[in-house]
Amino acid sequence: MSQTIVVKIGTSSVTQPETGSLAIATIATLAETLTELRSNGMRVILVSSGATGVGCERLHLKERPRTIALNQAVAAVGQGRLIRIYDDLFSTLRQPIAQVLLTRQELIQRNSYVNIYNTFQSLLDLEVIPIVNENDTVAVEELNFGDNDTMSALVASLVEADYLFLLTDVDRLYSADPRNDPEAEPIKKVVTRKELEELQANAGKSGSQWGTGGMVTKLEAARIATGAGVKTVITHGRRPQEIHQILSGASIGTQFEAQPRGENARKRWIAYSLVPVGELYLDHGAVKAIRDRGKSLLPAGITHVEGDFQAGEAVTLCDSEGKEIARGLTNYSSAEIRQIQGHKSEKIPLILGYTSAETVIHRDDMVSVL
Template identity: 40%
Template structure:
């Protein structure tokens, strides 16, 4: 009776905490050591528990993206742990076998909680190619808006260099910047980043917070390799990922996946492990990204007074407000927006190339598909991807 009462009180407290969640968008990266729970096999009870926590968060309004390792470990288990060389083709083969198995597990487990799961395989080039970047961003935004859980993995079967780096850590950092996540949670089998090796130094302590602009050299030196031997990363890849994500405006928490209800408690505002503070706001990071695609030639979009007023009030640019398109540019480029007075008042990332935009000048959003035969978005430039001169 006492134990039941304690469980009830704990759940009641947890539910109350969930109602005051601190984040809107969270990226969760689960490493191989977490998925296997330190063993050689995919640990189903562990995955069931993580599924329960993520589903609980999603049912309470948090948009979650899951970056999951474990495909190679799952493939090795399916083949009954064959003795393979450590060369890349062997890992690619194991990944190709294990990835469908891992996804089938996720789909079945989340289905029990009424959550639809999607799979997205990415490589680093999908973030450096602007068209691929836009496609990935739009797809993820669409999935999250429908309360679908994207499960993302490095496309290991073709990523011959990334697979060597445990690049799902770095992948999770890029994804965090892509969707403007508030928090990136890197689950591991450690309590955080220690100031020295805890296996050899009994006095080793967890570094609680890193908020300096540059990560101190001592922190890099303290980051060690993977103790389990199952993953391809280690703490060093997590520190690298944290350094990338924090410059995109995302907070990072390296935490132990074995802590009970770790994800629910983090979502409720509790702190665990090592926290990396962002060096930039999301807006500042977005501006930097936009300016990397800036067209220095005469490419511009001239708009009417109504469009100027709408944009200055926080709205997006629609084709109906466009009067003229000048110069050549591709989808994903950043171009100038010119008002009726001839002055530039904003720049933004376009969803349509100049040749397509010429065809839809002055049209309503619902007329785009009928004219072009397809549509990328109702907005020519979404306000979230503008820099407005105010």
């Protein structure tokens, strides 16, 4: 079966850092590389940043907008020019493309999530390269992706990609910022989830002037993607042609090994696409039952509820110290759980006057967090 590859290129790679104008030579090389990959039978998706940066350049703004409304307006100006450049370059190569604009809200709704999956599959079957960006014009602050690194990882999880390439302004991940620290050590490979968590704990939040990302967001993207069974690579955005060499086994960039893809598609949706709207704190027995035996969550194991939410919404499950152990879809609202917490399931109808389910979260609607 053909491999599926998601390539995300950052604002610092598609624009000139000093001016925000488009880096045409880099984009042209990227188009050639992706067209060659598709011609070789691979299914290719491009996630491209740069709309806001291009909009700033077109409107002669010297810095990224600080308000949501202005940022959305500037992104709308830049998105049209950005996709036109891509269309011109790919048309020269006789490669059809499609523009796909997403918001987090569309991935939260299960029906639209499935529809998006089907759309991607249809485009890839038609040998089209989808070019994806966040729909900044309509995204709301609470439900935006925050950065295209996260979105690219969610897209890679959605389409069950084999690879996610994060093209950025450094050639790989380092122990410190190589632009400031000459003793920074390169990190070539990350194999285990523990290694990735240690990197996340030590990562700084530096990034370019025009982008919203940085290594923090790229490591989070790697966590999401590798957890969904997608091998992830951080490498230099000015040299997209190196993707060919990496696919052939070259040790270029920082490569994150994929974890086993054990969860089904619905559980990956719960784990990565949903935004938890509350927290349930559990006693030791409930934590052990969920973590060690994969059991459902019963009301007796809940000690505290945070947030206001309705039945069917996503919540985080935490141990007594506040560490996340799982997340899932609850069968009861926060108000109902506050009444039944600490009680056995058979007491639910006596307390509430009705029973929606014996479990607060069924194991089929729950995903453990390692």
